[in-house]
Amino acid sequence: MDVFGVVVTAVWVMLPAYVPNNAAVLAGGGRPIDGGRTMGDSRLLGDGKTWRGTLAGTLAGLTLAILLSVLAPAASDFVGHPLPTFPLRAGLGLAFGAMLGDVGASFLKRRSGRERGAAFPGLDQLDFVVGALACALVLAPSWFGATFTVPVLVAILLLTPLLHVLTNGIAYALGLKNEPW
Ligand code: CTP
Numbered sequence: 001m002d003v004f005g006v007v008v009t010a011v012w013v014m015l016p017a018y019v020p021n022n023a024a025v026l027a028g029g030g031r032p033i034d035g036g037r038t039m040g041d042s043r044l045l046g047d048g049k050t051w052r053g054t055l056a057g058t059l060a061g062l063t064l065a066i067l068l069s070v071l072a073p074a075a076s077d078f079v080g081h082p083l084p085t086f087p088l089r090a091g092l093g094l095a096f097g098a099m100l101g102d103v104g105a106s107f108l109k110r111r112s113g114r115e116r117g118a119a120f121p122g123l124d125q126l127d128f129v130v131g132a133l134a135c136a137l138v139l140a141p142s143w144f145g146a147t148f149t150v151p152v153l154v155a156i157l158l159l160t161p162l163l164h165v166l167t168n169g170i171a172y173a174l175g176l177k178n179e180p181w
């Protein structure tokens with residue numbers, strides 16, 4: 001596979017994991033997952049992780065995975081490269097895993113004394129990737145093995161932080177997000 005093919009595949013296959021965080025920002029609010037509970041001196045997760053945001057993010061990612069599967073033949077023709085479809089379990093793993101990774105990162109942020117909204121460089125950009133890949137591996141192992149070749153994984157780890165910085169910067173500039181990370 002050439003570099004173009006690797007990059008296009010990496011972005012395509014991770015779209016259902018990229019969208020949930022942004023959907024959660026738009027739809028979030030209401031009851032926090034931790035119900036206000038604390039661990040030590042800090043909140044377990046904080047007010048930034050809500051049931052509604054998590055559900056909306058997961059549904060948005062899953063819906064996108066279904067849509068991309070329908071579009072895969074046309075998109076493959078367009079880029080001149082075979083792009084994968086998403087079995088339901090793969091789409092669910094990527095979408096829910098992205099939310100789970102983000103929730104896990106908030107847990108770690110609170111344990112390290114960071115308030116809601118504080119930056120944690122590195123973790124902020126990759127938490128959802130690790131969560132998405134891990135859940136996709138568990139829920140759709142054979143699809144995972146066929147889709148995530150080593151070059152595609154390397155491209156994902158290099159490109160995701162760039163895309164994350166870009167989309168969050170745009171969300172901040174549009175006034176949708178309180179911080180640009
Ligand atoms: N959000 C949500 N539920 C989630 C994730 C995000 O409701 N599972 C919404 C919240 O309104 C949150 C906003 O999206 O404030 C931005 O998400 P994020 O940056 O992940 O949360 P922070 O508020 O920065 O909190 P944290 O420090 O815990 O990351």
Ligand code: K
Pocket residue numbers: 102105124
């Ligand atoms: K986050």
Ligand code: MG
Pocket residue numbers: 117118179181
């Ligand atoms: Mg934040």
